[in-house]
Amino acid sequence: MxxxxxxxxxxxxxxxxxxxxxxxxxxxxxxxxxxxxxxxxxxxxxxxSRSASSLASGRTFTIGVVAPYIGRWFFGTVLDAAEQVFSAAGYDVLLYNLGSAEARKRFFTKMPVRKRVDAVLSLLIPDEEESAALRSLGVPLASTVGGARPGFTVVGIDDRAGAESAVRHLVNLGHRRIGMISGASGPLHWTTPVDRRAAYLHVLAEAGIEPDPALEADGDYTVEGGERAMTELLAASRPPTAVFAQSDEMAMGALRALRRHRLRVPEDVSVVGFDDHELADVVGLTTVAQPVAGQGAEAARLLLRQLDEQDAVPRGRVEMPIRLVLRETTAPPRPRGPQ
Amino acid sequence: MxxxxxxxxxxxxxxxxxxxxxxxxxxxxxxxxxxxxxxxxxxxxxxxSRSASSLASGRTFTIGVVAPYIGRWFFGTVLDAAEQVFSAAGYDVLLYNLGSAEARKRFFTKMPVRKRVDAVLSLLIPDEEESAALRSLGVPLASTVGGARPGFTVVGIDDRAGAESAVRHLVNLGHRRIGMISGASGPLHWTTPVDRRAAYLHVLAEAGIEPDPALEADGDYTVEGGERAMTELLAASRPPTAVFAQSDEMAMGALRALRRHRLRVPEDVSVVGFDDHELADVVGLTTVAQPVAGQGAEAARLLLRQLDEQDAVPRGRVEMPIRLVLRETTAPPRPRGPQ
DNA sequence: GGTTGTTGCGCAAGCGTTTGCGTTCAGTTT
DNA sequence: AAACTGAACGCAAACGCTTGCGCAACAACC
Incomplete structure (x- = not known):
């Protein structure tokens, strides 16, 4: 045949x-x-035949990529970039989309990558147990996003610095009531929301502003969540004059909520996001930009290098540059409150 | 070990x-x-060991997915949905990101999926030669987007009907100078741009409107391309009062161009898109909605069914529903021209 | 002209499964 | 009691490669 x-x-x-x-x-x-x-x-x-050759040689020329929500811009873009690097180097990629809790559990109990991949790139932060399971594969590991885990090469950004620049920008404009839309929930055990929140509180303290729990809401990293969160914030007795959203998608949801409340941006409320989503420019969103595709490509390259050098020692942590991008959703507060 | x-x-x-x-x-x-x-x-x-078991049995329990531009919302969403169906059924997915011409060529000449997958789902339209190469794998094939190819199960939408409803909406509002931002270029050999253009011309003819070549521009299916295309259209001696963009991403680019030209939407120019991108609602874009995730999931299910039934006969063509979603970017033209 | 090296190639033993077929054995049927 | 059942299990041959080793053949040295 x-x-x-x-x-x-x-x-x-x-x-x-x-x-x-x-x-x-x-x-x-x-x-x-x-x-x-x-x-x-x-x-x-x-x-x-790849099956035969990998059975005989032990090498599979395949990289496992585990990622949550690959339909979202951030993860899709990272995946896209990483895949290009891998396939250019002759590796295939096995994709595991671990958005739901069941999918995630199924993956980590059945471990379908065992003996199937030469390395794995994780776009989510495994918890202690999960990362132990990955380490037990005995292959090089890398991760984008979030905090370092032993055994992983991780490429990411300085979340604290990024969030600080966003919030400090609002402070510098003269805002005192600054809300935050965070994304703490979900099955992702990552440090990103924690770091960004710490930065928010730090800048407030720096500016001598008392934090107000009524000015924080969870946006679940989605557009709809951001809209809900903004609606919540607006219902506070003294609503914010500016909002820092921990992702552009949530910021866009916030913009929608503001429009529905007939509030003008930035005249009534300023909004700053995080990520520099490809559509941030379309809506004129001020945001802190990070090299999303760049992180995927860099993580892929580091993984390949470990593979070439037959050297399972992780490359430590690589930090990518960030920068605040000023657009049209931030301005000084109006003399009087927005309401 | x-x-x-x-x-x-x-x-x-x-x-x-x-x-x-x-x-x-x-x-x-x-x-x-x-x-x-x-x-x-x-x-x-x-x-x-998957290698050993597939070597012995001939089955791989792996599905190959080839897709262009997985970082884009449309493809990312389709992929996400399809992956969920596959992995819930115990199949792994091998991802091939064929955005660039080189990647595409490399894939179709080396055919890395040979003997590695039990079926393939294509999110792009292979040309005659490429689809022959896929057929030679001797496994079930499915495709979302675009026209049917022999040997493929395809799930898609009625592109003509969708585009017609978008353009007819503009005509019904009273527009006579209706532009189109298409996406004909790129290495994708798909019928979508062709069908949508045919629908555009058909509706114009139906309304007794003479088509004007100066009112068509290529937007390359990207935000930037849409912006360029809109800029071109605005430079025409008699610019359009309304624009049909063949994708929401291009429509958003058009919105940006209009804003930069200090033109108001929909007062000066109406815009209608196609896809119902997750952010279409944020910018208030009128568009024709199609079930994007639904198409991915359905294609995946059909493929699995063929696999179960040991039956390589494709399932023909499945059509998913579409509908026009009215938002805030369309309105009747102003009594006088926009300039 | 014998020893040592090289180079180019074939032999055969794996790699870890799956699966057709053969064997055993307890339980029926004549 | 002999013969016939299945059911449950083991044997061994694939599946299509990779790779350590052996063996020619030929060139290069004293």
Whole structure:
């Protein structure tokens, strides 16, 4: 049916081992024979069976990527960039979309990547148990987003610095009642929301502003959540004149809520987001930009390097640059409160 | 090092074949022995090697998904939904991101999925040669988006009907100079842009409006492209009073261009998009909605059914519902032209 | 012309499963 | 009691590669 290595060997008048060595660029084959084998293989349309070759060699030339919510812009963009690096290097990627709690549990109990991948890139933060399970695979591990775990190479950003610049920008504009839409919930055990919240509180303290629990709401990292959270904040007895949303998607939800309340941005309320979503520019959102695709590509590259060097030692932590992007959703507060 | 089937067999005091049958629910094993084997396997943390089992059985329990631009909302969402269906059914997904021409060429010449997948889901439209290559894999094939190809189960929408409803909406509002931002370029050989353009021309003819080539521009299916295209249209001697963009991303780009030109939407120019992007609601974009995640999930389900029925006959074409969603970017034209 | 090196290639033993077939054995049927 | 059942299990041969080792053949040294 399908052409195997012995078919090529027979057609070329050599042994299967020689075909194997020739096609993979291994030494021990003369140039003429190698050229002839290559030609024959090409003509027969031969592709080595990955199952067989990985069974024999132990290498799979496959990278496992586990990610939550790949439909969201952030994760989709990271995945896109990482995949390009992997496939350019000849690796395939096995994708595991762990958005739901069940999917996540199923993955970590069945561990379908065992013996199937040479490395894994995680776009979510595994908890202690989960990262132990990943380490037990005995392959290089990398992670984007969030805090470091032992055994992982992680590339990320300085979440605190980013959030500080966003909130400080609002303070500098003269705002005193600054709300925050966070994204603490969900099954992601990441440090990002925690770090960004700490930064928010730090800047408030720095400016001598008393934090007000009524000015914090959970937006679940979604547009709808951001809308709900903004609606909540507006219902406070003294609503904020400015809001820091921990993601652009939540910031956009907040914009929608403000529009529905007939409040003008930035005249009545200022909004600053985080990520520099591809559509942030369309809505004129002020935000702190991070290199999203860059993080995916960099993590992929570091993983490949570990693979090449046969060296399972993680590369530590790499920090990517961030910067505040000023657009049209922030301005000084009006002399009197927005209401 | 790692525990194999013979380790389990030895520990349970049976042969490897019995372990294999027991763990996969095959007949020929008594209930007691099966229970004991299951317990031993669990305790040893045994997971069967996929390479070995697919080498022996010919089945891989893996689905190949080829997609362009997985970072874009549309494809990311389809992929997300499809992956959930596949992994819930116990299949892994091998992802091939074929955004660039090189990646695409590399994929179709090396055909890395050969002998690696049980089926393939394509989120792009292969040309004649490429679809022949896919058919030669001898596995069930499905595709979302675009026109049917022999051998493929395809789930999609009625692009003509969708585009017609968008353009007819503009006509009904009283517009006569209606522009279109299309997305004909790029390495995707799909019929979508063609169908939507045909619908546009059809509705114009229906309304007795003479089509004007100066009112069509290519937006490349991106935000930036949409912005450029809108800028072009505005430079026409008699610019449009309304624009139909073939995707929401291009429509958003158009909105940005209009804002930069200090034109108001919908007072000066009406805009209607296509897709119902998750952020369309945020910017108040009128658009024709299609079930994006639904298409991914449905295509995945159909593929799995073909797999179960050992039946490589494609399921033909499934059409998903569409509907026009009215928001705030469309209104009747002003009595006089916008300039 | 014998020893030592190289180079180029084939042999065969795996890698960890699956599966057709053969064997055993307890339980029926004549 | 002999013969015939199934059911439950083991044997061993694949599946298609990779790779350590062996063995020619030939070149290069004293």
């Amino acid at each position: 399908t052409v195997s290595i012995t078919d090529v060997a027979r057609a070329a008048g050599v042994s299967a081992s020689t075909v194997s060595r020739a096609l993979r660029g291994r030494p021990g084959v003369s140039d003429e024979v190698r050229a002839q084998i290559t030609a024959v293989a090409e003509q027969l349309g031969y592709t080595a | 790692t525990v194999s089937i013979t380790d389990v067999a030895r520990a349970a005091g049976v042969s490897a074949s019995t372990v294999s049958r027991a763990l996969r629910g095959r007949p020929g094993v008594s209930d007691e022995v099966r229970a004991q084997i299951t317990a031993v396997a669990e305790q040893l943390g045994y997971t069967a």
